[in-house]
Amino acid sequence: MSDNMRMKLKIWRQKGPNSPGAFRDYELDNVSSHMSFLEMLDVLNEKLIKEGKEDPVEYDYDCREGICGTCGVVVDGVAHGPVRRTATCQLHMRTFRDGDTITIEPWRSEAFPVIKDLVVDRSAFDRIIQAGGYVGVNTGCAQDANSIPIGKEEADKSFFAAACIGCGACVAACPNASASLFVAAKISQYAHLPQGKPEATRRALRMIEQMDAEGFGNCSNHAECEAVCPKGISIDNIAVMRREYLKAALKTGSATI
Ligand code: SF4
Ligand code: FES
Numbered sequence: 407m408s409d410n411m412r413m414k415l416k417i418w419r420q421k422g423p424n425s426p427g428a429f430r431d432y433e434l435d436n437v438s439s440h441m442s443f444l445e446m447l448d449v450l451n452e453k454l455i456k457e458g459k460e461d462p463v464e465y466d467y468d469c470r471e472g473i474c475g476t477c478g479v480v481v482d483g484v485a486h487g488p489v490r491r492t493a494t495c496q497l498h499m500r501t502f503r504d505g506d507t508i509t510i511e512p513w514r515s516e517a518f519p520v521i522k523d524l525v526v527d528r529s530a531f532d533r534i535i536q537a538g539g540y541v542g543v544n545t546g547c548a549q550d551a552n553s554i555p556i557g558k559e560e561a562d563k564s565f566f567a568a569a570c571i572g573c574g575a576c577v578a579a580c581p582n583a584s585a586s587l588f589v590a591a592k593i594s595q596y597a598h599l600p601q602g603k604p605e606a607t608r609r610a611l612r613m614i615e616q617m618d619a620e621g622f623g624n625c626s627n628h629a630e631c632e633a634v635c636p637k638g639i640s641i642d643n644i645a646v647m648r649r650e651y652l653k654a655a656l657k658t659g660s661a662t663i
Contacts, residue, residue, distance in 0.1 A: 418524060587632065589647060
């Protein structure tokens with residue numbers, strides 16, 4: 407491992423949603439193996455600002471701790487890069503070797519239009535959540551937790567599904583640009599809990615209708631989504647989503663299945 411690595415970067419540059427984009431080549435010769443991937447991009451941007459020849463590269467982030475789901479780029483063809491269960495912000499330069507060429511591009515999906523460079527518009531996910539990714543609760547004092555006993559196995563399934571951070575890597579990795587893993591995680595986290603039951607029917611119908619309306623593709627069980635998910639969300643949740651949808655469709659007679 408070196409503390410002064412030379413990296414060649416091929417980065418997708420695009421001025422706006424309607425501008426044509428293209429890869430541009432950059433070189434950095436002062437990359438520490440201890441840097442995170444985003445810190446390496448920070449160094450590139452400092453260089454670009456200093457040189458004053460072109461705009462810095464736009465990329466998304468917030469927490470830089472793998473918990474908010476804001477970051478995310480495709481690194482060498484893999485959403486979030488080569489380390490499993492690792493968001494882009496948690497990827498470190500020690501993963502790469504001195505002299506490597508790294509290709510960096512945005513999530514590619516019609517439902518995630520590029521805003522600029524590596525930043526995409528993921529508001530489609532927000533609209534899916536608004537369609538049904540919530541539970542109704544009465545205001546007032548919080549109910550005693552022990553008054554709603556939930557078995558450990560069910561509680562764990564809900565907890566694991568709730569680990570989804572909404573990053574969108576599953577969409578970027580799917581050959582159909584399907585959002586099924588994300589939507590499945592959000593439906594599943596409530597499907598396993600009594601608190602999720604009152605709205606279960608409309609939640610499944612509305613969230614899946616919204617997913618389709620946003621232009622995401624269908625799931626055809628490639629499981630690429632699970633492979634790149636930084637939180638290890640299992641495709642078992644997609645089976646839960648389908649079960650919830652089937653129940654809702656049969657109950658209401660409102661969907662063609
Ligand atoms: S399921 Fe995984 S990859 Fe998809 S949005 Fe959630 S955390 Fe990201
Ligand atoms: S910046 Fe928050 S998960 Fe990467």
